[in-house]
Amino acid sequence: MGNVVALASMLEGRQVWRGRAAHTPTGDQTTGWSALDAALPGGGWPEASLTEILLPADGVGELQLVLPTLARCTRAGRTVVVVAPPYMPYAPGWEARGVVMSHVDIVRADPRDALWAAEQCLRSGSCAAVLAWPTHADDRALRRLQVAADTGKALAFVFRDRRHAAHASPAALRLELETQPSLQVRVRKCRGGNAPSRPVPLPASWS
């Protein structure tokens, strides 16, 4: 047996790597879809973080995914901001899914100002959730949104085209919507756990 080395001195000299239990995010931001909640590591949306939703085309069911959350927030009297939506939100449809429209602020902005507006809303801390459709956002812009969501303790949802899936993203959660064979959600990345291998089916988005 060679030299006896005290464990404490090795630890002090930083020669031994010590594994640490991974921090599991916990939250009560349920998505409203029990199958999706079960697949996500935190049991719902990651708290105070950016969620990126990748779409093959407009109108495949992206609102379907977030409307139960918006309904929960607005019924609790908290404000939801929709920044520069690609189409006009249709109040009868939103209300049929339980959203209180008086707590939904729709912000009209050109693409240049939309990111600024989304960041201001997230940072303010007075919004429960912010929805945005950045068209020319790069990695840095998304990181700003992520930091703003963390500062203001708000949920940020960013809807982007599927072709951005190949690029890295600072979002805490990345979901991709697929329409074939039926509507389903594939988790591309989730902070605090491994992404589930199977897509999660969602019910059809009309009712």
Add this chain to the structure above:
Amino acid sequence: MLWACVLLPHLALDGVLRRRPSTDAPLVLVSGSAQARTLFAVNTPARAAGLYRGQRLTAAQALLSQFETVEYDPAAIEHWHRLLAAWAYRYSSDVVLFPHAIVLEVSKSLGLFGPWPRFEAQLREDLTALGFRHRIALAPGAQAAYVLAGIHDGLAVMAPDALQRALAPIALRYARLPDDAGTSLAAMGIRTLGQLLRLPRDGLQRRFGAELLAYLDRLTGEGPELMEAYRPPDTFDLRMEWTHEIEHVEALMFPLRRLIGDLAAYLAGRDGGVQRFVLELEHRGTAPTRVVVGLLAAEREAALLFECARGRLERQQLPQPVVAMRLLARELPPFVPAGRDLFDTRPAHAMPLDQLRERLRARLGEHAIQHLRRTIDPRPEHAQTTADNTRLPEVTETLPRPTWLLDRPIPLHGASPTILAGPERIETGWWDGGDMRRDYYVVRTSQGQCAWVFCPPGEPGRWMLHGWFA
């Protein structure tokens, strides 16, 4: 009764200095006729160079080669005096204007603003922020406070007997006696107020009349004080002009901050808010540029008002250099502070929702924020509105309704879609000329989207896309 006197010894000069960034350049106010120009007030650098009040302008020019001269304006003094009275009105409902001073009754205010030392510190802090040099004294009578403020800054006398002791050593020329009683009394060998107060009253009345006695009674608190209380005006109108021309909007921010600060001080004193005000940028020779700043609700916080005004001003193109700016506020509705929950869990630096909306509107435009409301109209194009004053229908729609609506229907191209539900006939609108007769279907497109489409009745196949079930 306790009266606090705020003496403003440099009102005219401070009114000029506070409008410009602080510099070390000498500056004087001049008054008098064109033949006999004299210095009315001088700032600290000018005094260091040997200039003093009452000096002839030609003598001053001989002493110092370069200094800035500003014409003395008596109306401006009156204006600043009124502004400070409006500020003082925030702390007391009894505010009286004395020459170069403001006197306010504070015995009732002490309960709200803390003991006198803290209250005094608050007054000084406000005045320093507004840019006025000042001296403050406290006494049981308004006249006594006015006299004491001229003698000693920061003197606080609470009890009447202490007041007698404080007044006794004051020289008569500082006692602000009416008329020329002071000079006559000095000739008689009376030097201080204490000596004067000990003189027999009958003799004083015979020599100087009842006026002096009434004044002494007011001073010692034995006689009644009749004063006209200040009443705040109902509109706010403040103008600021400068000697040079400002060509860039950024350079307007300093005067704007001053104007807004004055407005906020006025509003707080009035316990009101402002919902709409106008900034007039004056040019040489042409009509002024008007910038209207409108807010969603009445506000009075200086930082918020400044940010809103800055947002509007930054988008403004200046057609010509600006020589003066005027702030005009006519609509001053009552201010209702927003309630906040004691157990609010939001982050400490959170911005209230109203302030957020104001900030967005300031940059993106007046109508940038919309709220959608459902109407009772069955036509999809008219089923929702952004107007405020609509009656809300009680029943919710049970038929399928999309979550996105296209601004106007477009033809649906591509392979023929699968019909999921329908038809739903909407045939109405005869009353305003917007007749429609459509069969609505829910279809699935080849890409997997759920679409809300319509076609003329009986002609399925000519699909018009109107919304997405997103």
